[in-house]
Amino acid sequence: MQVFGIAEPGAPAEEIEIATPELTGASVLVKITHSGICHSDVHCAEGYFDLGDAGQMPVTDAGAEYPFVLGHEIVGEVVAAGPEAGVEPGDTKYIVYPWIGCGECQPCRDDNENYCIGAKRNLSIALKGGFAREVWVPDSRYLIPVGDLDPAWAATLACSGVTGYAAVSKVLTEEVDRPIAVVGTGGVGLSAVALLAARGHKNIVAADVNEASLENARKAGATATVLTTGADPVTDLVTAGGGKLAGAIDFVNNGATSGLALGAMGIGGKLVSVGLFGGQLAFPTTVMALNQLKIEGNFVGSLPQLRALVDLANSTELPKLPITEAPLEAQTVNDTLQGLAERTVVGRFVMVS
Template identity: 45%
Template sequence: MNEYSLRNDARFTMHAFAVFQDSHEIRDIELPDPVPTGTEVLLRVIRSGVCHTDTHLREGSYDLGSRGALKLVDRGVTYPLVMGHEVVGVVEKIGDRVHGVKPGDVRLVYPWIGCGKCRDCLAGRDNVCANGRNLGVAEHGGYAEQILVRDEKYLVDVEGLDLSWAATLACSGLTAFSAVNKVLPLGHDEPVVVIGAGGVGLTAIATLSALGHKSICAVDISERNLELARKVGATSTVSSTDQGLTAKIIDAGGGPVAGVIDFVNNSQTAPVAFNSLRKGGKLVQVGLFGGELTVPTALMALKMLTIQGSFVGTPEELNQLIALAKQDAIPHIPIIDAELSAESVGESLDKLTHGGVPGRVVLRAAVGAQG
């Protein structure tokens, strides 16, 4: 028998909610009770956010446009997989080399864990590691009763924060914060465009506003999302259903814009983002919706443009973000609470896939939850 069971063997003690290869169904399984050793920490999950990345993990691939599909099994992802990487938990057990946390402590988990040995990991850039062991992606994550974290250095104190919102900061918040860092510094009145005003885009708009930026244009297909964007700091909004979208964005910015952060990043939005840039402008590509962008090479040189990819952020950026959050400097995005169960995981992913979530869904442990 392999290590997976469908709740039919008494030797398995931890319940988890996993996706199986070639199936969208989320199933309740049982896994061996994790035992931390050395620097490891075991936490009981009390909050687990639902991210759009999980819809791709459930689907099993990313769209690469004319290059076809990138199958996640070819990148080392194994199924059945317990997803979930926006996790707040209570420390239950610690290894014998852990000294900074103790049982009962509530911590946010940094999930983008690298190999720990390469140059990027040693420099604190775990998210850049080519052999990452990301929780909820390469290793079992937070759609479970417990989660095992390799080292206490990946745990962040979130005392004083709403725990459901804090959970989203490990991915949605961190992704937005790191992308904003790649566009800034700019003058406060230099226009920045945020394409996609879902949970991550709203967080980016809120972060730009918290950092004092005064010219933020939100672009989205949903009027509901655009209204939320205005509430968290957008100074102008453009519906992506409009004809002549590039011209509308340039008009809203008072001219070609200094920066665009594209949280959709598909074959439709990427050209619009590129064409909206001024000389010396920067496009930060974040979204994983898939597709491709054909770039005029002469314009890249003549306009001195920058296109940069951004994937989540570093442990230090997460600590900086939490410090801002504790100063009450970042407006909260809408949080939709649901129960942590196989059914809720599946339903939440379905809603995300069809664009039906204004903000972020966070799953709450049904038994023994705190906060």
Template identity: 55%
Template structure:
């Protein structure tokens, strides 16, 4: 099968032929129609991620690597035990596949599997004409959703959804802050509203993003560059300290701000990969019984739930640019992401 693979860390992607696997059990071969290009593809291509302060953390992929984990496609072929039949129906592919045997996998939290075999990291991903999926259960019917937007639900969508869910349920008076209202953060605001949460505080450095957040359901907005003491100003705005925060930026400054806002028993969910560090008082964390929880992508049940919500509500679509699948467009998209030139999502299309 034709793939666009990166031969080694730091190199551009090029067209290659990978052997088409013989399908057994409930395995599925998906013919790909749409694959979103994610920032983490650009990090994995480089082989490391910057974690702030000039430090990096290695990211390992199996080279030659086929990236791309926001995949929509049709069923091209199935194993003998599959209930699916090849055809034109489109599916979203859940990419965060685990070993299937460990405790995390048994609890349907395959995204937390220590021996994960995620598409685009351990297994070949979606910058290809076809992708091998180890079980039909990872395919979720796309229905009437736009295929390029539906593809983005598998990473940016479920990342946002899983993060806000870690703060729910919350009471009507509980304030939840969404820090960083770019595309993924805006979806977080929309999910909170859709899931019935009442008090949503959007924090960003751009008024334009905050205006959009308000339209998506934010009840309070705050530009953190508007004062020298944003923590005090925010507490004045919302009437005290807050129940929880989801930090879609997650650098030293935003994490410190979020922690300074939390009430007793409050929780910070850390999602963004901007990198940085912050100091916190260990005794206050105990005395205030607060929680800091990391959040990485999402589980299969979460993606299924999210797709259901997307089918039945008006979630904001990230701005999407569609381009034809090919090595040149893929490399240009990865470069744009790495250099911070990308707005919205680029989705490679192979119709």
């Protein structure tokens, strides 16, 4: 199959031919029609994740083998299927769930494949991803029909969308009037604001360093906003929500933002850490204990959560970040990854074939 592979850390993507895995069992080969480019692809292209004072984690530690084929926001059509796949080649468009686990450990058996403790098979890391003409998917169960959704936007649900959905699931509380903060409302954060509102939360405080992002957050359903560039952002955050937080989702997740969210947290509150911007958290441990605080990380979401999100998107109007479409080519991959790294790309970028 034709892929846009990266031969070594930092190398540009080049169109190369690699062997297509055998179509045994329920596996399928999907011709890619839409392939989103995500900020996390930038880290993977560099070859490592930034772990703050703990240094760097090579992507090869997560099971990646060169040539890397990145890309995990994939929509396409089945062109070939194994004997047990139960789907026929045709022009039905599917979102491909990319966060595939080993299929055998307890989290995988519980349908929480993003918690897999075995040999993960994530597309774009352990398995070849969506910067390609075709992608091999180990089981047709990972295909979710796009339905009436815009396929370019639907592709982004597989990463930023399901990440927001899963993070919101972790922070939602029955106390719908207590403040929940969303820190960083540029991309995924904006969808989290909308999902909190769509799922019934009534006190949603958006926090960002950028007034334009806060304006978008208000349109998406934030009931209060805070510009966190002031002298005392913790007090500003508490004031905006009308009290200390019941929870917060941090889509930046560096030392400053996580410290801000924890500083504003009320008793029993939970911080959900999502962003991969790197950094180090310093926080008074006594306050952790006295206020019985919780910190829970979030990495993407499960297959049932992506299905639930697609259902929600088909029944509710969710905000759509501006999407730039460009041809599915190696050059597009390279230009966009560079633009994302230099922060000159606004909104989402989806390659179309």
